[in-house]
Amino acid sequence: xxxxxxxxxxxxxxxxxxxxxxxxxxxxxxxxxxxxxxxxxxxxxxxxxxxxxxxxxxxxxxxxxxxxxxxxxxxxxxxxxxxxxxxxxxxxxxxxxxxxxxxxxxxxxxxxxxxxxxxxxxxxxxxxxxxxxxxxxxxxxxxxxxxxxxxxxxxxxxxxxxxxxxxxxxxxxxxxxxxxxxxxxxxxxxxxxxxxxxxxx
Amino acid sequence: xxxxxxxxxxxxxxxxxxxxxxxxxxxxxxxxxxxxxxxxxxxxxxxxxxxxxxxxxxxxxxxxxxxxxxxxxxxxxxxxxxxxxxxxxxxxxxxxxxxxxxxxxxxxxxxxxxxxxxxxxxxxxxxxxxxx
Numbered sequence: 001x002x003x004x005x006x007x008x009x010x011x012x013x014x015x016x017x018x019x020x021x022x023x024x025x026x027x028x029x030x031x032x033x034x035x036x037x038x039x040x041x042x043x044x045x046x047x048x049x050x051x052x053x054x055x056x057x058x059x060x061x062x063x064x065x066x067x068x069x070x071x072x073x074x075x076x077x078x079x080x081x082x083x084x085x086x087x088x089x090x091x092x093x094x095x096x097x098x099x100x101x102x103x104x105x106x107x108x109x110x111x112x113x114x115x116x117x118x119x120x121x122x123x124x125x126x127x128x129x130x131x132x133x134x135x136x137x138x139x140x141x142x143x144x145x146x147x148x149x150x151x152x153x154x155x156x157x158x159x160x161x162x163x164x165x166x167x168x169x170x171x172x173x174x175x176x177x178x179x180x181x182x183x184x185x186x187x188x189x190x191x192x193x194x195x196x197x198x199x200x201x
Numbered sequence: 202x203x204x205x206x207x208x209x210x211x212x213x214x215x216x217x218x219x220x221x222x223x224x225x226x227x228x229x230x231x232x233x234x235x236x237x238x239x240x241x242x243x244x245x246x247x248x249x250x251x252x253x254x255x256x257x258x259x260x261x262x263x264x265x266x267x268x269x270x271x272x273x274x275x276x277x278x279x280x281x282x283x284x285x286x287x288x289x290x291x292x293x294x295x296x297x298x299x300x301x302x303x304x305x306x307x308x309x310x311x312x313x314x315x316x317x318x319x320x321x322x323x324x325x326x327x328x329x330x331x332x333x
Contacts, residue, residue, distance in 0.1 A: 003239035007209045012239045042252040045259060056266075059238075059258040075238065075258065091265040095237020 002097050002196050010071045013196065014095055015188055019102035020109060020116040021053070021081030024141040027175035028102060029060050029076055032185060035178060039063045054080040057092045064189060074189060081116070090123050098135035098192030100184055105140045105158060105172070107151040117162055135191035136168045139184045144174035212242055214329050219244045222322040223304055226314065229289070230305040233296070233326075236261055241300065251305065260303055264293060283312065294319050296326060 003012045017025040026046065033044045040062055047056035057077050064072040079089040101120065103113040121131045138158075146152045153161075155172055163170055169187050173180035207215075219231045219242070229249040233241040238261035243253045264282065271279045282293040292304045292315055302323060306315060 003235060003237075003241065005212070005240075005242075006207070007212050014237055014239070042255050045255050047259075047262075056262055057258075059255060061254045061258075073254070075254070077238075077258070087269060091262065091269070094261075094265070095235065095239065 004070075004200075008071075009069055010073055011067075011196070012073045012075060013097045013189075013192055014075050014077065015098045015100065015192060016093060016096045017076065017078040017100045017102055018089070018093075018116070018120050019081055019141075020104055020112040021083070023081055023102045023104040023109070023113075023116075024175035025078040025081060025102045026054055026058050028100070028139075028141075028181055028184070029058050029078055031175055031178045031181045032062070032076065033060055035182065036062065053082065054078055055085075056080065056088055067193065072189075072193070076185075086119065086123070089119075090126060093123055094127060096124075096127075096129070096134070097196065098137075098188045100137050100139055100188050101162070102139045102141050102175070103158060103162060105142050105152045105155075106145065107153050110153060110157075110161065113158075114161055132166065135188060135195045136166065137184055137188045137191065138163055138166070138168055138170035139173045139175075139180070140170065141173050141175050143172045144177055144179065207241060211329065215242055215326055216244055218322055218325045218329070222318050222325070223315075226318055227310045228304045228306045228315065232257060232260075232303045234261055234301050234303065235299050236265065236301065238262070249305070256303075260293065260301065264295075264301055281316075292316070292319065294323060296323050302326075 017028055019025055033040060042061055045059040049055050057079060060076040062074040062076055064074050077092050079092045101117060124131050140155060140158045143152060159170060171180040171184050173184060175181055223231045224244055224246055230245040230251055232243045232253055234257040235241060238258040240253055240257045267279050267282060280295045284291040288307060290306055294302045296302050304315060304319060
């Protein structure tokens with residue numbers, strides 16, 4: 001749930017990057033942190049294990065400027081992707097306003113993507129939120145690996161797997177090179193802001 | 202009570218309470234956050250500058266973790282937390298199911314005195330909401 005401070009005219013919006021382990025959620029945030037450093041006043045916070053896997057979450061506050069006189073503070077979070085950390089994933093989803101689902105486009109990850117998306121559906125239900133109603137953007141990450149001869153699922157297959165019912169905006173992307181990372185971010189911010197406006201009006 | 206939007210008047214009254222009860226006794230910084238990690242309000246003594254947004258995100262995560270641990274040992278909740286440092290200490294106290302009061306303070310205040318004031322602060326804030 002977004003929080004609106006009427007006195008200081010600040011809107012805080014929580015956007016969570018969700019998806020299977022080693023899918024590139026943290027890499028998305030790291031790219032945003034490098035690319036938009038002017039809009040980011042504080043350090044990115046990462047709670048990770050010694051092996052550089054996300055343990056709890058990453059956090060990146062992002063200033064988007066003003067809409068109708070209100071300062072938009074976007075709070076970007078990631079969840080830990082590893083299967084065993086579902087309790088933590090649920091905690092991070094509390095009060096979420098918008099979600100980017102980062103899928104791994106490698107052929108061998110097909111099943112893990114679908115499982116993770118199903119779990120997102122269940123986790124949102126525990127907060128009485130519906131995956132069909134919350135602002136959501138799909139990102140098919142790692143398409144750059146195609147050039148290295150690694151088998152990548154065609155976007156049509158990924159869409160059929162994950163987006164045939166959801167019908168949400170989707171992007172092919174490469175979090176490592178930044179391809180479509182800003183586009184994904186812009187899309188989720190705009191969908192989320194529109195949804196918050198609708199709720200308030 | 203609607204946490205999504207807190208009225209200007211409510212916020213001003215909360216700030217008054219925080220200043221009167223906590224900042225004036227020497228607390229460096231007080232933040233009220235919700236369990237999702239949003240900042241409801243933050244007050245400091247003018248000299249301490251903390252990155253309150255990151256702090257709120259971490260504090261909400263921290264409290265949620267401790268809450269989950271409480272359930273594992275059969276407790277309903279651990280309603281307060283205290284972290285002790287050399288120069289700075291942090292005290293967390295639950296206001297209700299959705300809100301958390303966080304105080305950062307140095308060596309000059311005793312924990313007992315702070316806790317008494319935190320309890321009074323929370324009572325006053327709750328009254329404020331009950332009235333509205």
